[in-house]
Amino acid sequence: MPIRKHDPFKDPLEGLSSAVNPYLELLREGSKGALPLLYGPALAPYPGRWREHLSQAMGHVPEELILEIGSHLGEVILQMAADHPQRAFLGLDITFKRVVKMAQKARHLTKSNLTSILANAQGLEQLFAARELDGVIIFFPDPWAKKQRQTKNRLINAQFLTTLANKMTSEGWFWFKTDCEPYFSEVLAHAKALGWREESIGTSLPTQTYTSRFERHFRDLGLATYESVLRPPQDPRTPPSFPSVKINS
Numbered sequence: 654m655p656i657r658k659h660d661p662f663k664d665p666l667e668g669l670s671s672a673v674n675p676y677l678e679l680l681r682e683g684s685k686g687a688l689p690l691l692y693g694p695a696l697a698p699y700p701g702r703w704r705e706h707l708s709q710a711m712g713h714v715p716e717e718l719i720l721e722i723g724s725h726l727g728e729v730i731l732q733m734a735a736d737h738p739q740r741a742f743l744g745l746d747i748t749f750k751r752v753v754k755m756a757q758k759a760r761h762l763t764k765s766n767l768t769s770i771l772a773n774a775q776g777l778e779q780l781f782a783a784r785e786l787d788g789v790i791i792f793f794p795d796p797w798a799k800k801q802r803q804t805k806n807r808l809i810n811a812q813f814l815t816t817l818a819n820k821m822t823s824e825g826w827f828w829f830k831t832d833c834e835p836y837f838s839e840v841l842a843h844a845k846a847l848g849w850r851e852e853s854i855g856t857s858l859p860t861q862t863y864t865s866r867f868e869r870h871f872r873d874l875g876l877a878t879y880e881s882v883l884r885p886p887q888d889p890r891t892p893p894s895f896p897s898v899k900i901n902s
């Protein structure tokens with residue numbers, strides 16, 4: 654069951670009976686400390702204090718803070734968290750079951766450096782303070798491609814990229830993958846207009862191959878996928894230009 658609320662600090666489970674969905678109880682119990690997961694009002698203290706919060710579980714201040722939006726069952730971010738124990742990771746999704754499943758797996762990480770968050774990414778503005786994120790991953794966001802009028806539902810647009818740029822450190826990176834070429838071109842065009850800079854894959858953190866579940870699915874079907882690593886604008890008043898490149902075909 655997915656949440657629809659955009660305000661991340663409102664309780665998305667409010668008024669829902671555990672009889673409706675078995676994951677509700679796991680979420681409620683998990684958020685009391687049984688699992689590394691957070692949602693609703695419990696998120697409110699953390700904007701601007703994520704590193705401090707995560708350092709309590711990790712035993713040291715994390716070198717970097719990385720967010721994955723649409724983390725699904727956590728395949729990519731669990732591997733990243735295991736590969737980079739000095740860094741802290743947050744996986745965000747709107748689906749009860751996925752958030753619980755990822756938290757159940759994250760519990761076994763030696764460094765306790767991954768927290769699962771139940772929230773809608775439309776609430777990014779409230780969830781993070783300015784310059785708080787070092788890396789952001791969005792792999793295969795829902796393309797809303799079946800009908801032209803649905804494209805307005807896409808998560809990544811000019812407004813979202815503006816918010817994201819504000820939340821990222823100046824050396825931060827945004828790693829985006831999709832199978833939907835029109836969505837890819839649209840995101841690159843918005844990014845270019847806003848002064849984001851495209852960078853070669855593999856020159857920042859994502860040096861390893863992290864293949865997501867959806868990516869494998871599309872590749873198994875022989876379908877093209879597209880990806881880009883983007884750096885936020887240094888000075889939004891003087892946007893540099895960069896070529897729009899199709900990477901995997």
Ligand SMILES: C[S@@+](CC[C@H](N)C(=O)[O-])C[C@H]1O[C@@H](n2cnc3c(N)ncnc32)[C@H](O)[C@@H]1O
Pocket residue numbers: 655722723724725726745746747748751772773774775791792793794795808865866867868
């Ligand atoms: C198509 S799946 C891709 C999953 C995974 N990233 C991958 O590449 O295998 C999209 C994921 O994004 C989540 N999602 C969709 N809209 C979201 C939103 N507004 N905020 C957070 N997660 C969202 C879905 O629940 C789903 O897990």
